[in-house]
Amino acid sequence: MSVSMVTAGSYLETLLQGQPRLPSSPLAWLNQLRADAVDRAGTLKVPPTRDEEWRFTDISPLAKLSFQPVRAVSSLQTADVERFCPEEAAIRLVFIDGVYAPRLSTPSNEATDLGLVVTNLSSAVSAHATAIEPHLGRHAGFQDNVFAALNTAFLHDGALIIAPRNAAVEKPVHLLFVATQKEAASHPRCLLIAESGSAVTVVEDYVALQEEAYVTNAVTEIALADNARVDHIRVQRDSTEAFHIANCAVSLARASRYQSVSVALGARISRYNLNVRLAAEGAECAVDGLALITGRQLADTHTCIDHAQPHGVSRQSHKCIVDGAAHAVFNGKIMVRPGAQRTDSSQSSRNLLLNAKARVDTKPQLEIFADDVKCAHGATVGQLDNEEIFYLKSRGLSEIAARNLLTYAFGAEIIDRISIASLKHRLEQTVLEQTRKN
Amino acid sequence: MIYQDSKTLLEVRGLRATVNGIEILKGIDLTVRSGEVHAIMGTNGSGKSTFAKVLAGHNAYKVTGGSVTFEGNDLFGLEPEERARAGLFLAFQYPIEIPGVANSHFLRLAYNTVQAQRGRDELDPLEFEDFVREKMKLLEMNPDFLDRGVNEGFSGGEKKRNEILQMALLEPRLAILDETDSGLDIDALRIVTNGVNQLANKDNAIILVTHYQRLLNYIEPDYVHVMTAGRIIKTGGKALALDLEARGYDWVGVEQRDAAGA
Structure with a gap:
């Protein structure tokens, strides 16, 4: 195994450039959160492949590029991004290189959209502070995650969705993140709060206008209250020169249901960490993924489905189609904590190699600390x-x-x-x- | 049905085949003419399913001797897909599931491939939809099966119906039905066999590979062949199947050995 070292200092300093220029928030707790994250990012290192969690994903090429903070606001028109927009979605937030683009966005209208909030975080943070505070930065921890720490250090704007109590939001909400600048580093942030009994579909979509090297470091937090339902579709179609690192943390309350499909097509190197915590009884999740890569791409998906309470159900199907000399990694942990009896969990990892040089590393990981559970898992790697x-x-x-x-x-x-x-x-x-x- | 002066479709002479170096077919002779229905019966492991797969061109089986002509052409000179386009059809004992491909898409792809070969017009999705729905009535199939993945989550009986639906669409000259009756309840058996009977005509032929006589109550064979240890050891009419049902397969072998010893 090759061990690569990344000089943490220079790299993190580069990425932290521009952070001090962020305007301070009117909310003291948010300023504190950001300050904590800056401190934490300063002490964490970019993980080398010696780190078990990053064994197969060598991100040292990231450090070879000199990333810049995002430059002046882009002059993109609606026509430039139209092709990325599903016609079913009327409500849309567009971010260009991580910066909110109000001209291209169609936020919700609370009056006509049954109280649905879909807007950029910075403009809503004061009005919805009470709703946001218990969730923002509370699900995606950054104590031992340098990328989440960096993202939180930059936390200024982002996407905010609040599906109000018992509202069934009919049309999907589209969050579109467009990369346009070479060597730019952006830190997209999404917060989705599904209040009790609500149902909402969200598309989190990363696209590029041209084949450039840039870095996207995203954090998404999703909180489902009792009986809420969230359908989360994640599409990563970044430039094949880009680096895409993302952390998504989902928390499920009683009898809520989280369903996600994540598709990884782009990026030179991508890493998606998905943590789903079934934090109350009777929660359910269906977590599916597809990585379709070729050339010299690397797509790494790490998921953790954490059954913390009884009667939880989880279903997971992850697939990789790997061509060229590409490399896919899947690490799927299923945790069943003591007391999470009657957990019903199944996981499958299926991988298709289309080229002799293609490679897959898959690691299903079951950690079961309860005795009355049903857990099935399987992994296959092969040709047709x-x-x-x-x-x-x-x-x-x-x-x-x-x-x-x-x-x-x-x-x-x-x-x-x-x-x-x-x-x-x-x-x-x-x-x-x-x-x-x- | 046996017709005078009918055309020979399939001519098998001394066919031998191995799988993983083990000889399974040990010299098979069989002639099938248009209009005829042949039943090949035998116990498990007698080689009857191997025979079906060898004819269709499965690459796990190696032909080590003998010859097969299909409408006068060397069958083994053709790839499996070429055999299909030439009018040979195998209804699988265990049809595979292909989640992710809509059944309608798969059926149309197969239909258009064979149509193109025959120099006929291909159908676009809308035209095909009408066409296939009509064919599905023959098998009392719910049109919902078009939208599902190929055989995905189908019951045993539904998979067999889907096989015969493919036969109805592809209109083969020779259809080999491998254990099409296995796993079917009486209602499904009636529907599936009724479909097959309606597809049989004087220009095509059918080979039924089966373990049980039951199937032959629904599809009447012109010839019944008994296969044991990779050979056809006895050939008779429909009555032979009834004898097999009453007396089992053992007596055929005994009779054969007696004849050989005499």
């Missing part, structure tokens, strides 16, 4: 199944057509779980184009 190919050939399909169809199907099974038709269709096309061989 010979019987499946024969079946299709026996129906007249050529070898290549059969292989293309099966590869597509492998990815489409996850994409199919996306509830927004136009986005699903778009991503299916992407899978089709990227897996098709002649």
Whole structure:
């Protein structure tokens, strides 16, 4: 195993540039949170591959680039980003290189949208301080996470969604993060509060206008109150030169349900940490993921589903399609804490290698401290199944057509779980184009 | 049905095949003419499913001897997909599931591939939808099965219906039905076999591979062949199947050995 060291000092200093220029918040607790994060970021190191959590993901190339704070506000027009916008979503927040772009956004109107709040954090922070305070920075801890600490150090703006009590929000909410600047470092932040009995669908979408190297370091926090339902679709279609690091922390109250599909297509190196905590009885989550990568891409997904209370249900299906000399990593921890009886959990990691140089490292990890639980997990790594190919050939399909169809199907099974038709269709096309061989 | 002057579709001579170096087929002879229904019966491990897979071109089986012609052409000169396009069809004993591909998409892909081969027009999704719905009525299939993944979560009976639906769409010259009756309840068996009967005509032929005589109450064979240890050891009419049902497979072997010893 190659061990790489990253000189923490220079790199973090670069990333922390510009932080002191942030305006201070009218809220003392928020200023304090930020100050704590700055302190913490100063003491943490960029994880080397010696760190078990980063064993397969060498992020030293990140340190070789000199990242700049985001420059002047971009002059993008709606037409420039239109192609990324699912027609089903009327409410949209657009961030350009991490900076809120009010001209391109259509926030919610609380009066006509049944009290739904979808707006940028900085403009809403005072009005909704009571709702925000118990959640912002409370779910995504940064004590031992340098990237979450950095993001929190920069916490000034971001996306805020509050689905009010018992509101069933019909149309999906689109959060679009557009990268335009070379060597820019941005720190997107999202907070979604689903009040009790509410239901909301959110698309968190990272796109690039051109193939440039930049770094996105995102943190998303999602809090579901009793009986709330959140459908979270995450699409990472960053530039294949970019670095994408993201932490998402989800907390589920009693009988709430979190459903997510995350799709990783872009980035030179990406790392997605998803932590889902079933913090009260009867919570449920379905967490699915697809990484579709090629060339020299690396896509690393670390998930932790934490069953802290009884009668929790979790379902997870993670798939990777790896072509070229790309490398996919999946580490899926299922934690069942003492007392979390009657937990019902299943996890599968299935991986398809399309090239002899492609590589997958998958590590399902079950840590069970309760005795009355049902936990199933499995992992497979392989090529296409010979019987499946024969079946299709026996129906007249050529070898290549059969292989293309099966590869597509492998990815489409996850994409199919996306509830927004136009986005699903778009991503299916992407899978089709990227897996098709002649 | 046996017709006078019908055309020979399949001619199997001394066919031998191995899987993982073990010989399973040890010299099979069989002639199938258009219009005919043949039943190949035998115990588990007799080689009857291997025979079906060898004809369809599965690459796990190695042909080590003999010849097979299909409508006069060397079958082994064709890839599995070419055999399918030439009009050979295998209804699988265990059809595979392909989650992520809508059944309608798969059916249309297969249909259009074979249509193109025959120099006929391909159908676009809307045209195909109408066409396939009509065919589904034959098998009393719910149109919902079009929108689901290929065989995904289908029951045993639903998978078999989907196989016969493919047969209805592809209109093969020769259909080999591998244990199509296994796992079917009486209602499903009636529906599936009724579908097969309606597809049988004087220009095509059917080979039924089955363990049980029960299937032959629904699809009447012109010939019944008994396969044991990789050979067809006895051929008769429909009555042979009834004998097998009453007396089991053992007596055929005994009779054969007696004949050989005499």
